[in-house]
Amino acid sequence: MKKIDTIIFDLGGVLIDWNPEYVFLDVFKGNREEMNWFFDNICTHDWNENQDAGYPIEKATKERIAKFPEFEELIRMYYGRWVEMLGGPITETVDVLDKLIKSNDYKVVALTNWSHETFPIALERFEFLHWFEGIVVSGEEKTRKPFKKIYDITLDRFNIDAENSVFIDDNLRNIEAANQLGINGIQFKNAGKLIEQLKSYNINL
Secondary structure, three states: OOOOOEEEEOOEOOOEEEOOHHHHHHHOOOOHHHHHHHHHHOOOHHHHHHHHOOOOHHHHHHHHHHHOHHHHHHHHHHHHOHHHHEEEEOHHHHHHHHHHHHHOOOEEEEEEOOOOOOHHHHHHHOHHHHOOOOEEEHHHHOOOOOOHHHHHHHHHHOOOOHHHEEEEEOOHHHHHHHHHOOOEEEEOOOHHHHHHHHHOOOOOO
16 A cells, blocks of 8 residues: 555535534424425435536526425525534544644645535635645536546646545545545544544554
8 A cells, every 4th residue: 555645535524514404404393304305305415416516506596496486485595594504613523634734744635515605604614624735616616526527626736646645525425436536535424433544544643
């Protein structure tokens, strides 16, 4: 195994707690079944990811309302109350990030699926986002994980050798796509497990 010299972090679900349930569980009066039906059929994961790939939020919202006019109020709420879906930092993982950066042994960058329209809110809210050497934001690149193009952009932009890097993401689909390009992957579960997995790459904290 070559020596790891670069760590690539996903953001949402790894360093930042974001969850639409923070808004909609209350809206649906605690009825998780109704809320999940709404996410499965109206404001779906795939629909949200389209905005992560750069599709305009206002246009996406209007199109969804045109398709499901009876759900207009709830659809507008998805991005209208987006800030309330943004939880706090996942502090244990932020501590891991802090130690990696302070060690000065690694290039540390981020690769995130995130709308370019909402990402400035996160940049303002979370100081640790300014610790990275750089961040590749899917909405700015008009593509997203797990498509090959966004990994190539990340490798090229920061002069990363794939086999000398480790990519941390909570989504197995994104890890598998990175592996196809020779990038070592760690599926994030929690900070304790992450530390153990980093040790397997001779990265000690």
